[in-house]
Structures are given as C-alpha cells and as structure tokens.
Amino acid sequence: xxxxxxxxxxxxxxxxxxxxxxxxxxxxxxxxxxxxxxxxxxxxxxxxxxxxxxxxxxxxxxxxxxxxxxxxxxxxxxxxxxxxxxxxxxxxxxxxxxxxxxxxxxxxxxxxxxxxxxxxxxxxxxxxxxxxxxxxxxxxxxxxxxxxxxxxxxxxxxxxxxxxxxxxxxxxxxxxxxxxxxxxxxxxxxxxxxxxxxxxxxxxxxxxxxxxxxxxxxxxxxxxxxxxxxxxxxxxxxxxxxxxxxxxxxxxxxxxxxxxxxxxxxxxxxxxxxxxxxxxxxxxxxxxxxxxxxxxxxxxxxxxxxxxxxxxxxxxxxxxxxxxxxxxxxxxxxxxxxxxxxxxxxxxxxxxxxxxxxxxxxxxxxxxxxxxxxxxxxxxxxxxxxxxxxxxxxxxxxxxxxxxxxxxxxxxxxxxxxxxxxxxxxxxxxxxxxxxxxxxxxxxxxxxxxxxxxxxxxxxxxxxxxxxxxxxxxxxxxxxxxxxxxxxxxxxxxxxxxxxxxxxxxxxxxxxxxxxxxxxxxxxxxxxxxxxxxxxxxxxxxxxxxxxxxxxxxxxx
Amino acid sequence: xxxxxxxxxxxxxxxxxxxxxxxxxxxxxxxxxxxxxxxxxxxxxxxxxxxxxxxxxxxxxxxxxxxxxxxxxxxxxxxxxxxxxxxxxxxxxxxxxxxxxxxxx
Ligand code: HEM
Ligand code: SF4
Numbered sequence: 005x006x007x008x009x010x011x012x013x014x015x016x017x018x019x020x021x022x023x024x025x026x027x028x029x030x031x032x033x034x035x036x037x038x039x040x041x042x043x044x045x046x047x048x049x050x051x052x053x054x055x056x057x058x059x060x061x062x063x064x065x066x067x068x069x070x071x072x073x074x075x076x077x078x079x080x081x082x083x084x085x086x087x088x089x090x091x092x093x094x095x096x097x098x099x100x101x102x103x104x105x106x107x108x109x110x111x112x113x114x115x116x117x118x119x120x121x122x123x124x125x126x127x128x129x130x131x132x133x134x135x136x137x138x139x140x141x142x143x144x145x146x147x148x149x150x151x152x153x154x155x156x157x158x159x160x161x162x163x164x165x166x167x168x169x170x171x172x173x174x175x176x177x178x179x180x181x182x183x184x185x186x187x188x189x190x191x192x193x194x195x196x197x198x199x200x201x202x203x204x205x206x207x208x209x210x211x212x213x214x215x216x217x218x219x220x221x222x223x224x225x226x227x228x229x230x231x232x233x234x235x236x237x238x239x240x241x242x243x244x245x246x247x248x249x250x251x252x253x254x255x256x257x258x259x260x261x262x263x264x265x266x267x268x269x270x271x272x273x274x275x276x277x278x279x280x281x282x283x284x285x286x287x288x289x290x291x292x293x294x295x296x297x298x299x300x301x302x303x304x305x306x307x308x309x310x311x312x313x314x315x316x317x318x319x320x321x322x323x324x325x326x327x328x329x330x331x332x333x334x335x336x337x338x339x340x341x342x343x344x345x346x347x348x349x350x351x352x353x354x355x356x357x358x359x360x361x362x363x364x365x366x367x368x369x370x371x372x373x374x375x376x377x378x379x380x381x382x383x384x385x386x387x388x389x390x391x392x393x394x395x396x397x398x399x400x401x402x403x404x405x406x407x408x409x410x411x412x413x414x415x416x417x418x419x420x421x422x423x424x425x426x427x428x429x430x431x432x433x434x435x436x437x438x439x440x441x442x443x444x445x446x447x448x449x450x451x452x453x454x455x456x457x458x459x460x461x462x463x464x465x466x467x468x469x470x471x472x473x474x475x476x477x478x479x480x481x482x483x484x485x486x487x488x489x490x491x492x493x494x495x496x497x498x499x500x501x502x503x504x505x506x507x508x509x510x511x512x513x514x515x516x517x518x519x520x521x522x523x524x525x526x527x528x529x530x531x532x533x534x535x536x537x538x539x540x541x542x543x544x545x546x547x548x549x550x551x552x553x554x555x556x557x558x559x560x561x
Numbered sequence: 562x563x564x565x566x567x568x569x570x571x572x573x574x575x576x577x578x579x580x581x582x583x584x585x586x587x588x589x590x591x592x593x594x595x596x597x598x599x600x601x602x603x604x605x606x607x608x609x610x611x612x613x614x615x616x617x618x619x620x621x622x623x624x625x626x627x628x629x630x631x632x633x634x635x636x637x638x639x640x641x642x643x644x645x646x647x648x649x650x651x652x653x654x655x656x657x658x659x660x661x662x663x664x665x666x
Contacts, residue, residue: 489644
C-alpha cells in the first residue's frame with residue numbers, strides 16, 4: 005500500500021525535519037551522559053522529545069496524530085516493545101502510546117526506528133500545543149457530518165513547532181470532531197472544535213475554549229458558533245495569542261487557559277480575541293479551499309464495496325452465536341456505507357490492565373487491520389482500538405480471530421470498559437495505584453451478560469488530581485488520594501464527557517481500595533434495584549440524585 | 562519531592578535515586594555506592610542524613626544517578642519503606658509480579 009488510508013502521507017521535508025531533530029537530540033543525550041549537560045538543563049530537552057523519568061525507568065510517549073496509524077506503524081510499536089521495552093505498551097486517553105521501561109541511551113535509536121515509519125515523540129510533553137485528538141470513528145461513522153481528520157492534520161501542521169507557541173504558559177490541548185455526537189470530549193479541552201458543513205459547502209466550526217480536567221475541572225464555553233473555514237487558523241491563532249499574552253506564568257496551577265477564561269469571563273475573552281483578529285494580517289492566515297484540498301489529497305480514501313447480502317450474512321451469524329451477538333451489540337458502530345460496520349477492539353479484558361497491549365497483540369492487530377480494514381487502525385480516547393471499515397459479512401471472521409488473542413471482550417461503553425491512568429505503579433506524581441483497582445472492578449463485573457444487563461456505565465480512575473484518567477468525566481469516577489502514605493479513593497458520580505458535559509460530584513469520604521470496590525458493587529446493585537425500565541445509570545442518578553447511592557456505598561462503613 | 566521526610570519511632574532513612582542511563586532505581590550503600598537492591602542501603606539517622614545527602618547530591622553526576630532523595634524505612638532487614646510509593650519503588654510495580662525486584666543481593 006503506497007498511500008496510507010486515514011492519515012497524512014509524509015513528504016521529504018517532513019522526513020528531513022525529523023532526521024535533523026533526532027540528530028540534535030542524540031547529541032543532547034550524549035552530552036547529558038558525559039556530564040556536559042546537567043539534569044536541570046537536560047530535563048526540558050528530553051521532555052520536548054517525549055521522554056519522562058518515571059518511578060522505575062524512563063517513559064517515552066509517542067504521538068499518534070488524531071489517533072490514526074497504519075499497520076506498519078503498529079508493527080513498529082510491537083518492535084519497540086520487544087526490542088527496547090518489556091514486550092508491551094500502554095495506549096493513553098490522548099490517543100498516544102507510552103512505553104514504560106525505556107533506557108536513556110537507547111532513546112535515539114528508538115526515535116530513528118519511529119522516524120522510519122513517519123512517527124515521532126515531539127510535542128507529547130512540555131508547554132506547547134499537544135497532539136491534536138479527534139473522533140475515533142472519523143471518516144467512517146454514519147452520524148458524521150464532516151471528516152475531522154483533514155482539519156486535524158491542518159491543525160497539526162499549524163501547531164507543530166509554531167515559533168510563538170513553543171513556550172506557552174502551560175500545555176495546551178486541542179480536540180476536533182465532525183459529528184453531532186461529541187466523541188472527543190470537546191468541552192474538556194483547552195480548545196474543542198466541532199466541525200459541520202456550512203451553507204457554501206465549506207466547513208464551519210463551533211469552538212469551545214477553557215475546558216479542562218486536572219486540579220480545577222471546568223467545562224469549556226462556546227466562544228464562536230460558526231467560524232468559516234478560511235478564518236479557522238486566524239481564529240485559533242488569536243485565541244492562543246490572547247492566552248499567551250495574559251495567561252499566568254507565575255503559578256502552574258493557574259496557568260491553563262481555563263483559569264484565564266474564568267477570570268476574564270467568556271464575553272471579555274471573546275472581545276479580546278476579536279480585537280486581536282482586527283489587527284492581524286488575516287490574508288496571511290487565510291485557509292483557502294486549495295490548501296484544504298491539497299491536504300485532503302494526501303489522505304487515501306478506502307475503496308469500499310460489499311456484497312449485497314453482507315447485512316444478511318451478519319444477521320444470520322448473530323442469530324447462530326449469542327456470544328458474537330453480544331459483542332456486536334456493544335463493540336460496533338454503524339458505518340456510513342451500506343454493508344460495512346465499525347468494530348471496536350476492547351483493550352480491557354476482565355481483570356486486565358486497561359489500555360495495555362503486548363507486542364504479539366499489536367502484531368496481530370496490524371495483520372487484522374491489513375486483512376479487514378485497509379491497514380488502518382485508530383486509538384480511542386477511551387484506550388481501545390478501532391478498525392473503521394469492516395465488511396459486515398466478514399465481521400464474524402474478524403471476531404473469531406480477535407478471540408484467539410484475547411481481544412474480544414464485549415464491553416465497549418459498559419462497566420468493564422474502565423479508563424485508568426498508570427497511577428502509582430509507574431507514575432512519579434501519583435497518590436495511589438489506579439491499575440489494581442481497575443483490575444478488581446474489571447474482574448468483578450467481567451461477565452459479558454452482566455455487563456449488558458447493567459448497560460451504559462463508565463468508570464474512570466485517576467491516581468492523583470492531575471486527572472489523566474478523566475475521573476471527573478466518569479459516570480463513576482475514582483480519584484486516588486494519599487492518607488499518611490496509604491492509598492484511598494474518593495468516589496464521584498455523574499460526570500460525563502459527551503454532549504451535555506458535566507463534572508462528577510463527590511459522594512462522601514474517601515475509602516481504602518477494597519472497601520471502594522465493595523462500595524461500587526453495592527452502588528451498582530442499588531441501581532439495578534431502583535432503575536425504571538429502559539433507564540441507564542445516569543438516567544436513574546438524574547431522576548433520584550445521589551442519596552440512594554450514597555446510602556448504598558457507605559452502608560457498612 | 563522536597564518536602565521533609567518525617568521519621569517515626571523504629572524508623573530510619575535511606576538514600577535513593579534513579580540511574581541516569583536506564584532509570585533503574587538505586588539505593589546508596591555504606592561505601593557510597595549505588596546498588597539496585599534496597600537490602601544494600603545504608604540506614605541513617607535523621608540527624609546524620611543531611612550531610613550524606615548533600616554529598617550524594619554533589620556526586621550524582623559522577624556517580625551516574627539523578628534525583629537523589631531520602632526515604633523513611635522501618636528499621637528491619639532488608640529495610641521496608643514506610644509509604645506505598647517507596648514500597649513500589651523498592652519491590653517493582655505491583656501489577657507485574659514478573660518484574661519484581663530483589664530486595665537483597
Ligand atoms: C505517567 C506519566 C504521566 C505524567 C507524569 C502525567 C502528568 C500530568 C500532569 C502533571 C497533568 C496535569 C497538568 C495540568 O493540570 O496542567 C496531567 C494531565 C493529564 N494527563 Fe497526564 N501524565 C502522565 C500520564 C498520562 C496518561 C497515561 C494519560 C492518558 C491515559 C494522560 C492524559 C492526561 C490528561 C487527559 C490530562 C488532563 C488534561 C487536562 O487538564 O485537561 N497522562 N498529566
Ligand atoms: S493522574 Fe496523576 S497518577 Fe495518574 S498518570 Fe496522571 S499524574 Fe500520574
């Protein structure tokens with residue numbers, strides 16, 4: 005396959021740039037090792053290249069722009085896991101991958117291997133515009149209005165190494181979706197963008213600013229409802245400039261754009277952006293239809309064709325095999341093209357580590373992508389993997405292959421689809437371990453029929469207030485807190501990241517780990533006992549408030 | 562990581578760091594060498610720690626380590642850190658028993 009489906013095709017300029025950047029970093033690593041750079045001098049340099057020092061080793065975070073990779077790139081991850089790490093990697097909520105056992109001296113070699121498949125680790129750390137995230141069903145979903153990846157790529161190019169924006173007051177995260185169903189948590193980003201078709205056939209953008217999780221969770225507010233395509237870059241540039249000029253650099257806890265938007269108010273922020281726009285050279289930032297079309301041309305479009313009986317084939321397989329039927333119900337999404345379907349591969353086996361995949365699984369996923377989905381894979385912000393364009397009559401064969409490598413858990417959007425950050429097992433900032441409690445909960449609710457019975461229910465777990473596991477946005481959120489060196493968990497209920505975003509409210513005092521697992525089990529039991537027909541957990545919570553759940557959770561404590 | 566470590570009754574302090582080249586967690590022994598097992602660590606009293614800490618920090622580059630700091634441990638053999646965080650550093654991630662770290666040589 006020469007032009008990859010689903011992501012941008014690098015050219016020589018891109019490749020030369022990466023090569024120069026790796027040469028520079030190799031030099032810096034050598035100078036760190038021989039002592040000519042101190043740790044204080046080196047740290048910002050390694051962070052700019054995605055290299056963190058965690059509890060047990062260095063961690064390398066690799067950018068996956070808008071979450072899309074091809075099978076060659078996935079095989080490279082498998083190779084890195086085998087050759088330089090401990091045979092696995094961790095997919096994150098920002099659609100990136102992290103390797104946990106990296107050696108400083110080997111990092112330049114890893115970056116060279118990555119560059120050979122047009123990948124890198126730039127802008128995955130530091131106070132810059134981070135990897136732009138997007139809808140995992142982009143270009144495939146039946147409910148999509150506009151494929152957001154073209155503009156995501158334009159934003160990637162605009163933000164990459166933007167001279168004004170490499171030293172912002174704090175990190176800056178942008179997400180873009182092209183569907184009326186927000187699958188990117190747009191309102192929890194510094195800038196969230198929802199694209200839709202305009203009257204003239206070109207795209208227009210609804211833009212939110214000042215959302216974020218972390219220490220101070222805030223829902224983004226709409227700054228513009230309909231920015232025309234040609235003004236997109238100018239508008240974003242102006243938004244970031246206002247932030248860059250006024251954002252607080254004196255206090256890292258107050259440095260995010262969300263704090264500035266709160267301080268000024270959305271109307272004053274909008275006025276400041278408009279004032280900035282009024283004095284900018286708009287022509288310079290104009291995004292012309294030709295420019296957009298040129299980027300679009302660098303994406304190959306899958307040639308979809310399915311036999312007329314594809315849907316019947318799928319329906320008959322579902323009737324024959326209830327286990328398969330259950331998986332189809334939770335792990336697929338309607339495709340825009342007849343005879344096709346979107347398959348979501350869960351990285352949340354019961355009792356497993358959310359988001360982790362072994363090199364063997366990565367290799368197998370790459371093969372399956374080649375076989376079933378034009379060699380394309382997407383990483384979701386809920387730490388799963390999507391094969392976007394599967395023929396309905398071949399879905400059963402795909403599922404059968406997934407089963408062989410323990411990747412057929414039927415739990416997408418259900419209680420077993422737990423999002424968890426690395427927590428205290430790896431992370432130097434953590435208060436508590438996130439993974440073991442995720443494993444216990446996953447095992448407790450592992451049964452696929454039980455999960456289907458419970459219905460839509462998201463659990464999100466963060467090991468500290470930085471909220472990498474998005475606990476504020478979980479229907480049930482768990483936050484690890486430290487009580488005299490021991491691990492406790494605070495439970496929040498009612499968060500949601502989708503349309504109608506909201507922040508969960510704290511249920512009561514934090515509990516030790518095992519008590520937390522029991523409390524959640526009682527709380528879920530209570531929900532099953534009091535829900536009305538057809539209600540989801542959130543519906544019941546909205547109707548009755550959290551009192552019944554509080555009572556259940558703290559029953560025996 | 563600069564908050565002072567409280568030392569309770571029956572507790573001592575040991576010094577730890579990460580090895581520069583590969584990030585491996587190391588502990589400072591009585592000869593001033595950095596060892597990958599906590600069992601080798603020299604146990605220090607609260608009074609004596611700051612001199613040793615200053616020295617170890619000053620020598621970090623020459624010794625090939627980064628981020629030197631002190632950890633409270635129970636005064637047993639091998640020393641057992643007081644906090645979960647440091648226990649995980651001493652023993653390895655709890656979610657991968659196959660990566661468990663030895664605590665004695
Ligand atoms: C293990 C290494 C990691 C470190 C040191 C780290 C560090 C941090 C810090 C310091 C913040 C708070 C920043 C702020 O509030 O301004 C943060 C937020 C965040 N991190 Fe991480 N993180 C790590 C891993 C992860 C992982 C594995 C994920 C994905 C699963 C992730 C995704 C996020 C997200 C989504 C936020 C919230 C952004 C917001 O405030 O809107 N991080 N991280
Ligand atoms: S939420 Fe805290 S513990 Fe979890 S990865 Fe982020 S910084 Fe680490």
